[in-house]
Amino acid sequence: MSYILRRSSRTTSFVRGQESLTLVLRAGLRTKSDSAPLPILDIPKSNIYRFGDAKNPVFHDIEWTIQDGESWAVVGSGSGEKTTLLETLIGNLRITPPPPHGLFPFSTKDPHNTVSLVSFSHRPRASGSSFVDYTARYGAKWEEDRITLRQSMFPETLPEFARRDNRHGSVKEMSEEEKASFEALAKDLDLERFLDLPVIALSNGQTRKARILKALLRKPEMLVLDEPLTGVDAATRPILLSLLHSLHASKNPRMILGLRNQDPIPDWISHLVVLKGGGRAISGRRGDVEGSLGAGGHSHGHGISHEGLDAKERPEENVGSGGTEKDKERRVVVEMRNVNVKYDDRHVLKDINWSIREGDRWHLQGPNGSGKTTLLSLLTGDHPQSYTQTPPQSHLHLFSLPRRKLATAVIATRVGVVSPEIYNAFPRRKGMSVWEAVGTGFDGGFVPRGVKGVGLGLSGGLREEEEVWRVGRVREVVRALGPSAWSQLANSRHHTQEELGALDHSFSQRPFADLSPGEQSVVLLMRALVGKPPLVILDEVWSGMDDLMVESSRSYLRRGGVGEEQAVLVVSHWEEEVPWGVEDGVKRMKLEGGKGFES
Numbered sequence: 001m002s003y004i005l006r007r008s009s010r011t012t013s014f015v016r017g018q019e020s021l022t023l024v025l026r027a028g029l030r031t032k033s034d035s036a037p038l039p040i041l042d043i044p045k046s047n048i049y050r051f052g053d054a055k056n057p058v059f060h061d062i063e064w065t066i067q068d069g070e071s072w073a074v075v076g077s078g079s080g081e082k083t084t085l086l087e088t089l090i091g092n093l094r095i096t097p098p099p100p101h102g103l104f105p106f107s108t109k110d111p112h113n114t115v116s117l118v119s120f121s122h123r124p125r126a127s128g129s130s131f132v133d134y135t136a137r138y139g140a141k142w143e144e145d146r147i148t149l150r151q152s153m154f155p156e157t158l159p160e161f162a163r164r165d166n167r168h169g170s171v172k173e174m175s176e177e178e179k180a181s182f183e184a185l186a187k188d189l190d191l192e193r194f195l196d197l198p199v200i201a202l203s204n205g206q207t208r209k210a211r212i213l214k215a216l217l218r219k220p221e222m223l224v225l226d227e228p229l230t231g232v233d234a235a236t237r238p239i240l241l242s243l244l245h246s247l248h249a250s251k252n253p254r255m256i257l258g259l260r261n262q263d264p265i266p267d268w269i270s271h272l273v274v275l276k277g278g279g280r281a282i283s284g285r286r287g288d289v290e291g292s293l294g295a296g297g298h299s300h301g302h303g304i305s306h307e308g309l310d311a312k313e314r315p316e317e318n319v320g321s322g323g324t325e326k327d328k329e330r331r332v333v334v335e336m337r338n339v340n341v342k343y344d345d346r347h348v349l350k351d352i353n354w355s356i357r358e359g360d361r362w363h364l365q366g367p368n369g370s371g372k373t374t375l376l377s378l379l380t381g382d383h384p385q386s387y388t389q390t391p392p393q394s395h396l397h398l399f400s401l402p403r404r405k406l407a408t409a410v411i412a413t414r415v416g417v418v419s420p421e422i423y424n425a426f427p428r429r430k431g432m433s434v435w436e437a438v439g440t441g442f443d444g445g446f447v448p449r450g451v452k453g454v455g456l457g458l459s460g461g462l463r464e465e466e467e468v469w470r471v472g473r474v475r476e477v478v479r480a481l482g483p484s485a486w487s488q489l490a491n492s493r494h495h496t497q498e499e500l501g502a503l504d505h506s507f508s509q510r511p512f513a514d515l516s517p518g519e520q521s522v523v524l525l526m527r528a529l530v531g532k533p534p535l536v537i538l539d540e541v542w543s544g545m546d547d548l549m550v551e552s553s554r555s556y557l558r559r560g561g562v563g564e565e566q567a568v569l570v571v572s573h574w575e576e577e578v579p580w581g582v583e584d585g586v587k588r589m590k591l592e593g594g595k596g597f598e599s
């Protein structure tokens with residue numbers, strides 16, 4: 001059976017008082033002695049609201065019941081609605097009217113301990129207004145940076161200074177049996193060999209698996225995993241899915257998965273909630289609702305042109321690399337010869353040889369932990385070992401100069417980066433507008449500078465001509481990648497170019513910190529492109545974006561958003577995420593066992 005859940009015209013009639021989360025979850029809790037089998041999850045026809053907003057339901061007429069033995073996934077475009085619905089399960093939103101038998105009728109536990117949510121759909125936000133130093137992992141300096149994965153899992157083993165701040169959660173001391181099951185799970189997740197490494201040293205994929213392991217240690221009755229496959233390499237995906245299946249089958253714990261439209265749905269999923277956008281959803285048996293997948297959010301050709309993509313040439317800023325290189329054809333942007341990175345006895349990159357030329361389109365591939373992020377940190381000059389690649393053993397040239405002859409601040413102006421690290425580190429400072437966030441891209445910093453919010457250049461002041469060019473560029477990227485290309489409003493009816501321009505302009509004035517994760521990802525893409533840097537690095541660039549954002553950004557990149565004089569390096573575990581295909585001349589650099597293989 002399937003249900004169509006749609007926007008109600010009489011939404012206010014559903015609004016009740018501001019019940020506390022616990023009351024909502026506990027309401028009418030039945031005991032195990034009742035004769036009918038208790039559903040696992042029970043949301044009878046309800047609206048769902050954010051706390052503090054009793055007028056505008058996020059979801060309308062939601063009906064979602066999970067019976068014992070069923071296996072559910074919630075599928076949606078981008079992270080927005082999917083993550084919000086999943087957050088409802090941990091009490092972050094208000095269900096009205098409240099479920100009469102509690103949200104989880106099967107559980108007699110305190111509802112707060114029934115369910116854990118681990119979300120990979122977008123990266124955790126930086127803690128606040130300050131910048132987070134993501135380069136710390138390349139040369140852990142602080143005591144806190146040395147805490148190992150094992151210590152973070154078993155707080156009783158933490159050194160005294162770390163126990164005090166309680167940042168590592170409150171996992172209770174475990175029995176020998178529990179410890180054995182932990183070791184087995186760590187082995188299944190291929191985390192065993194990383195248990196005694198500093199947490200900060202783990203790669204993105206390793207960190208994600210560690211978060212699942214940590215959630216399992218808390219022994220929830222239900223584990224909700226939002227996009228568990230994001231950032232996981234192709235070989236690990238089936239292993240991870242099979243582990244999740246066996247845990248779910250043994251009800252230890254039960255699972256609900258959140259998946260993106262484009263993710264493959266595991267065979268063992270029997271039921272789906274398909275989010276349709278605008279607070280609507282279809283739920284039911286997989287066979288009944290699967291046909292509607294992908295129908296929402298995949299609108300094409302909504303008549304939006306991306307005019308003015310060909311920015312006039314950027315005036316050359318004198319950064320010590322000579323001014324004539326632009327005239328030379330297919331200049332070498334990066335040159336690596338026998339590049340190595342080691343941490344004590346861990347040899348992460350071995351004799352890498354790689355030349356990146358202007359106009360190149362590269363797909364950097366490799367399993368989790370193979371060294372992709374480490375390699376990128378050499379290109380951005382963030383890694384201390386970028387300085388030690390010196391002749392005769394090795395050689396690292398960036399923009400035709402030995403790395404040590406280029407200040408890191410100069411490199412930052414020449415490499416535009418989107419990455420999980422930048423997303424995490426970027427400050428969510430109160431009052432920083434989208435315009436200013438984009439404008440930080442010119443100088444590669446994290447703090448808006450200059451009266452016009454387009455930076456001050458390396459010398460601390462801009463020539464008028466450069467300032468005019470920068471202001472024009474911010475306008476241009478906001479116009480090309482802004483909401484006129486992807487918002488529901490822009491797609492709801494025909495708009496004039498003027499109206500679309502106004503929509504983008506008002507977006508550029510919004511506080512960056514108030515944007516959804518998908519919108520923030522788009523803005524950080526604008527930031528990476530705004531200065532037309534000779535090298536653009538797009539590492540997990542689509543993370544958190546919804547389908548229309550991905551579609552419009554891909555199309556922009558392919559249609560002149562990056563010029564032929566720019567080199568682009570895309571890092572992704574999914575071939576189809578690379579905006580260019582082999583027919584466009586995309587080359588591959590694959591890292592495996594520390595070595596690089598070009599194809």
Ligand SMILES: Nc1ncnc2c1ncn2[C@@H]1O[C@H](COP(=O)(O)OP(=O)(O)OP(=O)(O)O)[C@@H](O)[C@H]1O
Pocket residue numbers: 137138139140197200201202203204205206231343346348366367368369370371372373374375
């Ligand atoms: N400071 C460190 N000390 C020891 N090992 C480290 C340190 N920093 C990183 N590593 C190890 O280097 C390896 C490469 O990490 P890196 O983050 O470059 O991998 P990756 O290919 O980007 O992985 P993913 O796809 O998961 O993001 C990992 O095994 C990681 O644990």
